Amino acid sequence: MTNRKQLWLVGVFTILLTSQSSQSFAQEERSITLLPDSLAQWYKPENKRQVWLHTMFALRRELQAIDEYAAEQDLTLTRKWSDKFVNHFRKLPDMVPEWRDEMELDEADRLETAARSGDFKTVASAVSRLQRNCRNCHREYRALAALRYRSPNFSNIEIADEEGVMKDFDTHMDSLSKTVNRIKIASEDKRWAQAAKASRELRGQLYRLAESCESCHKDELPRLRILGDASSRTLDELDEALTRQQPKSTGKKLGEAAVIICARCHGVHRTLSDTRSFLFD
Known part of the structure; x- marks a missing residue:
């Protein structure tokens, strides 16, 4: 008899929890009216x-x-x-x-x-x-x-790779991400020559990315906020850490570069661009 009561109570609580969960989910739903x-x-x-x-x-x-x-x-x-x-x-x-x-x-x-x-x-x-x-x-x-x-739309932007072949924007950004990780992987494995080579590639990729800023911005100031002197100094310090073969300093400077360059740019552009694509493309 006791077991039956326990099972009955479990069933009641399950129904109540399911009901509350459904109500909570329904309350979190939002509708969007599309633009004319x-x-x-x-x-x-x-x-x-x-x-x-x-x-x-x-x-x-x-x-x-x-x-x-x-x-x-x-x-x-x-x-x-x-x-x-x-x-x-x-x-x-x-x-x-x-x-x-x-x-x-x-x-x-x-x-x-x-x-x-x-x-x-x-x-x-x-x-x-x-x-x-x-x-x-x-x-x-x-x-x-x-x-x-x-908000930014990068779908029509093309950027040249290191051989001068034009690539779409997403492909270039994917290459950038791989290059940053290549530096991190090589430095952790103490393959300093490979890490230094990847760092040089990163500079070239960032330089070519900066050229695309003029697609939207008509002056230098927006580009310099992200790819200006502060970014150059951080990349110089990264190269110095790689030359001295210092894993800890390399990781620190790579992290700083990710914040100063990648996170700043993404905070302004990528969130808006991704949301725009999700809603309208």
Whole structure:
């Protein structure tokens, strides 16, 4: 009888735990609303400029100006910035028709009427509602838009190998990883000549990788943050440790190079690129 009760209790607890686990899993699920296709025309590369992004900047600036001038009851400047905002806001449904129902155009009308009549209380109310409208849309779409249109995409980048043969970006990065490991393996096994050779190969691979930065960046500063003087000094110190055949120093400097070069670059680029590919490719 006791055994039957124990089995019954085990069964009950199993059902409860399974139920709680299912509920917990369900609570962790998230749904993603995909971006409308028409949005792409307002971002690079389909457009020469990031038109949608700069329109958002303008709307935010204009709402702030309206709010502050209405608080000062400055009718002239409230009207000026209200006209600017309403003009931009009314264009949004034509730019992205799929979002027409998301945009509270009636609040823009209310703002315009209140600004023209000098009803500052209604102006403030309309601004508050429009700001909430903006936040709701941003909560749903802003991160996705940034990932899709403003995060790195390396699929079209090619980099030459040591023989001048063009390779796709992923192949080059895989070669870099193998070279770093080759240095580590050879130094642990005290094969110092092989480790030094791999270190020279690493420099060449990094140099050719740096040349690809101009695919996105139009100046040297972004490249120098990762592949600048600090990286060069660390690689010099790595070579010195290899020359002196010092396993501990070699491991330390190789680790520093991995942080200064690899981790910094990956922290900026790879996480965003991988997420973008996962969601949109």
